[in-house]
Amino acid sequence: QSALTQPASVSGSPGQSITISCTGTSSDVGSYNLVSWYQQRPGKAPKLMIYEGSKRPSGVSNRFSGSKSGNTASLTISGLQAEDEADYYCCSYAGSSTYVFGTGTKVTVL
Amino acid sequence: EVQLVESGGGLVQPGGSLRLSCAASEFTFSSYWMSWVRQAPGKGLEWVANINQDGSEKYYVDSVKGRFTISRDNAKNSLYLQMNSLRAEDTAVYYCARGGVGVWYFDLWGRGTLVTVSS
Numbered sequence: 001q002s003a004l005t006q007p008a009s010v011s012g013s014p015g016q017s018i019t020i021s022c023t024g025t026s027s028d029v030g031s032y033n034l035v036s037w038y039q040q041r042p043g044k045a046p047k048l049m050i051y052e053g054s055k056r057p058s059g060v061s062n063r064f065s066g067s068k069s070g071n072t073a074s075l076t077i078s079g080l081q082a083e084d085e086a087d088y089y090c091c092s093y094a095g096s097s098t099y100v101f102g103t104g105t106k107v108t109v110l
Numbered sequence: 111e112v113q114l115v116e117s118g119g120g121l122v123q124p125g126g127s128l129r130l131s132c133a134a135s136e137f138t139f140s141s142y143w144m145s146w147v148r149q150a151p152g153k154g155l156e157w158v159a160n161i162n163q164d165g166s167e168k169y170y171v172d173s174v175k176g177r178f179t180i181s182r183d184n185a186k187n188s189l190y191l192q193m194n195s196l197r198a199e200d201t202a203v204y205y206c207a208r209g210g211v212g213v214w215y216f217d218l219w220g221r222g223t224l225v226t227v228s229s
Contacts, residue, residue, distance in 0.1 A: 045219040097160060098171070101154060103154050
């Protein structure tokens with residue numbers, strides 16, 4: 001049950017695209033297409049942004065997209081906006097009804 | 111409004127106990143797996159435990175097994191986390207979240223309740 005590995009920080013200018021990686025193992029990310037992504041602003045609860053690898057909940061901008069290759073999942077934010085500045089966490093189903101979160105990535109809009 | 115509201119956090123001494131509650135409203139609570147997720151100060155999210163719809167299945171992260179117990183009362187639309195033998199490393203904001211198995215993500219979160227373990 002080790003945390004998934006994410007870069008500590010990613011930055012970009014308004015309008016650019018950024019990608020956050022989330023690396024796990026063959027026991028979690030690699031075994032299931034059940035990665036979700038959460039946005040968390042300071043002092044607030046996490047908000048679901050992507051589920052089951054690439055699906056967007058109603059109300060989430062189509063600027064957010066998810067993908068997976070092998071043991072690594074990715075979240076891409078296109079057309080970066082100031083409001084996207086937040087912490088982002090990936091989460092994967094890890095079997096036996098358990099979950100593991102990523103280490104978190106701070107996104108800064110320059 | 112569809113929401114989850116946690117309560118019961120506070121300051122407790124190492125070795126002590128605390129019971130967290132989570133009140134659900136405006137959705138069919140008994141139809142969902144429910145989970146607890148925590149976040150230590152300045153740190154990342156950590157899944158803690160989940161429970162199935164009727165309370166017959168419960169799962170925990172290794173670090174809390176034998177110390178924490180998740181439970182629910184569907185008649186009261188409430189989720190609970192009994193925390194015993196608390197340690198300093200259990201200090202965190204504890205979030206109640208909807209989701210677990212079948213719904214393979216957490217789509218509804220409460221605002222959290224802070225638990226501080228310190229002498």
